[in-house]
Amino acid sequence: MSITAAMVKELRETTGAGMMDCKKALGETNGDMEAAVDWLRAKGIAKADKKSGRTAAEGLIGIASAGTKAVVVEINSETDFVARNDAFQDIVRGVSKVALDTDGSVDAIGAATYPATGKAVSETITDAIATIGENMSLRRAVQLSVTDGVVSTYVHNAVADGLGKLGVLVALQSTGDKDALNAIGRQIAMHIAATNPLAIRSEDVDAAVAERERNVFIEQSRASGKPDAIIEKMVDGRMRKFFEEVALLSQAFVINPDLTVAAAIKEAEKTVGAPIEVTGIARLLLGEGIEKEESDFAAEVAAVAKG
Structure with missing residues (x-):
């Protein structure tokens, strides 16, 4: 080839x-x-x-929440100058709120009615392109909800309330005190912003991703010239470390590195007054992959x- x-x-x-x-x-x-x-x-x-x-993509990440539900959306623009435009920020903020009443998919959000214009969100964005003079697009969105508990939010380097370059959602299922629950949820969201875990638990890590890591570790270990039995043990050890590093609950908690996230949650249960389960996480970094x-x-x- x-x-x-x-x-x-x-x-x-x-x-x-x-x-x-x-x-x-x-x-x-x-x-x-x-x-x-x-x-x-x-x-x-x-x-x-x-x-x-x-x-390369500019624009903003927007977050909106209501009760036991929250959504994070990414709307791209061509330049950071437009991202700082009040009209663009109003659109991102408005679309985020509209997204709360959909299933959270880009298609559903695009088809939903934007209250300020009475038109579909997709059509409203198209009209804004003509007004602002720069291409824009709704690229990604994630919605999380719980039946009882909170969906905590965090926006890193916020340019306005609920708007920034990096947004995180953490869904915590619990019957405990909601204010205390939201406090630990926000800390976990800040942790996720910093560490970008691949999954909540090690068993949730995509099997294909884990297999690729194992194959790379095998090739690296073979360079040592050691017997296959030793190489297998070396690889198993490196895979355990890999899962610890990429699974949220086993990561060292950035707020208190002496604890894992799982241990920090267990400690927080004393204040919350009930068990806590992390049921969902979402992290959107502006322009990721472009x-x-x-x-x-x-x-x-x-x-x-x-x-």
């Missing part, structure tokens, strides 16, 4: 690895992007996560082509 400059660029932006390393990885894996990422990680050249500085154009890429492509 021919390895194109565009493929090299994509792998480089995904992993942060050097151009020549990316070209070699794609060559070794016959152009398979996912396998190339794992190849680079196994060689110690790339990290598991995409570089955080490589997102790549930024690299203005200096031409020279790097030329260097790869010569190589």
Whole structure:
């Protein structure tokens, strides 16, 4: 398979690895992007996560809550200048409130009526594009609810009430005191903003993600030259550590690192006066997964082509 400059660029932006390393990885894996990422990680050249500085979309994350329900939405704009525009902020705030009365899906929110205009949310956004003069889109949304308890919220670096660049929801099921419950919920939401867990519990981590990690650990461990039986134990140990690091309840609580999140919740139950169960989490980072154009890429492509 021919390895194109565009493929090299994509792998480089995904992993942060050097151009020549990316070209070699794609060559070794016959152009398979996912396998190339794992190849680079196994060689110690790339990290598991995409570089955080490589997102391009601007806009705002909006959060709205009412009773036992809350929603977080992402509405993108082309520039941060527009994101600071009062009219744009009003739209994000309004759409967030409308989303509370839907099932939380982008399609349902887009079809819902926007009270201020009497039109569908999607149509209202289209009209705003013409008025503000910049492309905008409702990209993502997540809604969480509980039958008894709270859905705590947190907006990091808020630019206005309920609006910012990073929004988190935490659903806590409990019959206990709601104010005390919301206090621990907000702390957990702040923790999630900082650590970005993959799941609530280790058994909830996507099986495909866990399998990829295990395969990478196996390749890394084989480089030690140790017997297969020893390698298996090494990999099992690294997988236990992996689950501790990516599952919310087993993570060290950022508010008090001497406790895991699960232990902190158990402590909070004394104040809340009832058991607490985390039933859902959501974390939306503005522009996550949208790549930024690299203005200096031409020279790097030329260097790869010569190589």
